[in-house]
Amino acid sequence: MLGLFCLCIMMVDILLHAHLMAGWFQKQRKGESDEDFKKRKIDIRKVASEKKNEPIHFKKLSFNCTLIGVILILIAITMTI
16 A cells, blocks of 8 residues: 555656646736736747646656555565465
């Protein structure tokens, strides 16, 4: 169970750094002029080309959790056999 928990921590860590929420549409605020809204607006092409297409990076936490989780799962399998 501890190995599965480590793998879940690894998945959460990778998803938190995946920029899943980057580039969401922002609505114009009340009383905001069109020029201020255009300055604040996110460039969709920049977000799509730079952030969304980045490769998945394994940070130290996710790499260690993967390694420990796989080792613990293999130990559990060998103990049950």
